[in-house]
Amino acid sequence: xxxxxxxxxxxxxxxxxxxxxxxxxxxxxxxxxxxxxxxxxxxxxxxxxxxxxxxxxxxxxxxxxxxxxxxxxxxxxxxxxxxxxxxxxxxxxxxxxxxxxxxxxxxxxxxxxxxxxxxxxxxxxxxxx
Amino acid sequence: xxxxxxxxxxxxxxxxxxxxxxxxxxxxxxxxxxxxxxxxxxxxxxxxxxxxxxxxxxxxxxxxxxxxxxxxxxxxxxxxxxxxxxxxxxxxxxxxxxxxxxxxxxxxxxxxxxxxxxxxxxxxxxxxxxxxxxxxxxxxxxxxxxxxxxxxxxxxxxxxxxxxxxxxxxxxxxxxxxxxxxxxxxxxxxxxxxxxxxxxxxxxxxxxxxxxxxxxxxxxxxxxxxxxx
Numbered sequence: 001x002x003x004x005x006x007x008x009x010x011x012x013x014x015x016x017x018x019x020x021x022x023x024x025x026x027x028x029x030x031x032x033x034x035x036x037x038x039x040x041x042x043x044x045x046x047x048x049x050x051x052x053x054x055x056x057x058x059x060x061x062x063x064x065x066x067x068x069x070x071x072x073x074x075x076x077x078x079x080x081x082x083x084x085x086x087x088x089x090x091x092x093x094x095x096x097x098x099x100x101x102x103x104x105x106x107x108x109x110x111x112x113x114x115x116x117x118x119x120x121x122x123x124x125x126x127x128x129x
Numbered sequence: 130x131x132x133x134x135x136x137x138x139x140x141x142x143x144x145x146x147x148x149x150x151x152x153x154x155x156x157x158x159x160x161x162x163x164x165x166x167x168x169x170x171x172x173x174x175x176x177x178x179x180x181x182x183x184x185x186x187x188x189x190x191x192x193x194x195x196x197x198x199x200x201x202x203x204x205x206x207x208x209x210x211x212x213x214x215x216x217x218x219x220x221x222x223x224x225x226x227x228x229x230x231x232x233x234x235x236x237x238x239x240x241x242x243x244x245x246x247x248x249x250x251x252x253x254x255x256x257x258x259x260x261x262x263x264x265x266x267x268x269x270x271x272x273x274x275x276x277x278x279x280x281x282x283x284x285x286x287x288x289x290x291x292x293x294x295x296x297x298x299x300x301x302x303x304x305x306x307x308x309x310x311x312x313x314x315x316x317x318x319x320x321x322x323x324x325x326x327x328x329x330x331x332x333x334x335x336x337x338x339x340x341x342x343x344x345x346x347x348x349x350x351x352x353x354x355x356x357x358x
Contacts, residue, residue: 087353094198094302101168101188101202108184110157110165 143203197306246286
């Protein structure tokens with residue numbers, strides 16, 4: 001084993017242990033997913049020849065290219081996922097802002113005076129008063 | 130001021146305003162006689178205070194959420210007040226209140242659900258060529274995606290019937306909401322009609338308006354909105 005393998009394998013093994021413990025505790029698929037990632041990482045670091053064999057089977061050629069492609073795919077997928085999460089979070093923030101706006105609705109001094117009472121805190125979609 | 134052919138029914142005008150302290154008062158005064166709801170979208174200037182002087186109701190988002198979000202807030206509020214027709218109107222004075230009676234009539238006599246203002250059927254004052262080209266491109270895009278044959282896709286001057294306002298749900302908080310509304314009109318089979326309107330461009334309105342690069346951003350937002358429903 002070279003120095004890099006000595007340095008990274010214990011770290012990744014620790015992460016495997018943490019994810020395993022989290023999975024046993026919570027039974028959430030995300031822990032299994034991360035566990036798999038760390039184990040694949042350990043495998044590829046300890047047995048670099050495996051990456052070359054898989055790359056050869058896939059017609060990519062070099063093991064390093066396989067790792068690079070996989071990294072690009074995961075990064076793109078991760079960004080896509082994070083963008084979606086951000087979008088959903090933004091909708092929640094807007095909904096909160098909307099509720100706050102409803103609560104603080106202020107009668108203006110406009111020329112047309114209406115007799116309606118403030119609608120108070122209503123849920124989205126308006127609805128009848 | 131209200132023109133002849135005075136519309137009946139409970140009409141509310143919803144105005145989304147962001148940093149419009151210098152212009153909102155004039156816009157609201159031009160709408161005297163109409164019931165107005167201003168949604169201050171987290172402005173850091175005096176928009177809220179100025180709007181309180183001339184609007185019927187003023188709401189304030191604690192943070193800037195975007196024009197689409199502000200319009201939906203105003204529409205929700207108007208619905209809760211029992212609005213029969215809801216007008217969306219720009220805060221910056223681009224639109225001409227004289228167009229309102231003609232815009233309102235088809236909704237108030239229940240001949241359609243939505244009336245969309247069209248500057249290309251009406252008149253534009255001082256519209257730059259680049260803006261014209263950009264809007265023409267948006268028309269082509271909308272015809273491809275929504276399959277609505279309309280002449281102006283990003284006009285903020287619209288009238289929604291109560292039914293349409295309850296059916297349409299704006300989820301695009303920012304500029305893509307204009308395309309989203311059209312998508313929902315098509316998807317929900319709402320009847321619509323275009324009405325010629327006058328749009329006046331000034332240096333200030335152009336500074337706040339959309340740029341060519343926004344077209345790409347809006348397309349991306351629409352695509353993302355379709356993926357993450």
